[in-house]
Ligand SMILES: Nc1ncnc2c1ncn2[C@@H]1O[C@H](COP(=O)(O)OP(=O)(O)OP(=O)(O)O)[C@@H](O)[C@H]1O
């Protein structure tokens with residue numbers, strides 16, 4: 254089954270003179286543990302597509318299904334909950350809170366979801382270790398380089414153990430060395446943790462690490478390029494996450510239910 258599926262997705266912004274058809278019917282399926290890159294000219298609808306996939310915006314027409322659940326069938330509150338528990342976002346601008354340290358930034362999504370501070374911090378440290386930032390956990394973003402800030406942002410996106418990681422130009426503000434490092438990290442999340450990733454990028458080098466490149470033009474899929482064969486992985490149903498309001502993000506497992514011996518290393522402290 255697809256982790257993510259869209260059917261006839263359309264998005265229109267504005268009216269009359271200001272009317273823009275940002276998406277004109279997108280049908281897309283993303284398999285568990287797949288890394289898909291979305292490429293296309295400026296204004297072709299890439300960020301719009303990502304916003305719809307993440308349930309941040311609602312489609313004018315068509316459907317988005319995450320783990321088989323139609324986002325349109327959910328109330329606003331349920332959709333917010335699903336987004337908070339099943340989707341991780343990274344952006345071009347790292348979007349870390351400036352007054353919080355790295356570990357506090359990473360722990361925040363868990364604390365917002367009612368996880369105790371101690372547990373949130375423990376899991377945040379695990380994620381910082383995964384991205385190689387455990388030694389800088391006490392730094393505020395302004396004391397970190399761009400590449401380091403983006404790795405913290407990745408850790409924050411992953412701390413909820415998302416079914417889907419959405420990234421809009423994640424290397425856009427990084428120099429080439431840090432861009433390559435981040436791309437390698439994303440690839441490792443796919444290869445070692447079966448993380449499903451949909452990433453928008455302008456950079457062909459970054460896109461070349463994906464399993465598939467989806468080329469978008471004028472709000473439509475123009476063509477797809479498969480770079481690596483897809484590998485089947487079992488995932489948890491999203492419905493169980495929404496159905497039990499007491500459940501904490503990711504505790505049920507999902508894509509992060511990794512076979513023994515493949516779990517991220519624990520922080521010794
Ligand atoms: N909130 C909005 N209101 C009105 N029009 C919008 C809005 N968001 C996007 N658009 C328009 O929709 C079209 C697609 O925009 P989108 O941001 O998805 O493009 P993009 O492919 O991400 O471009 P870029 O590569 O420059 O980031 C553009 O014409 C844009 O001006």
Ligand SMILES: [Mg+2]
Pocket residue numbers: 299300301
């Ligand atoms: Mg964009």
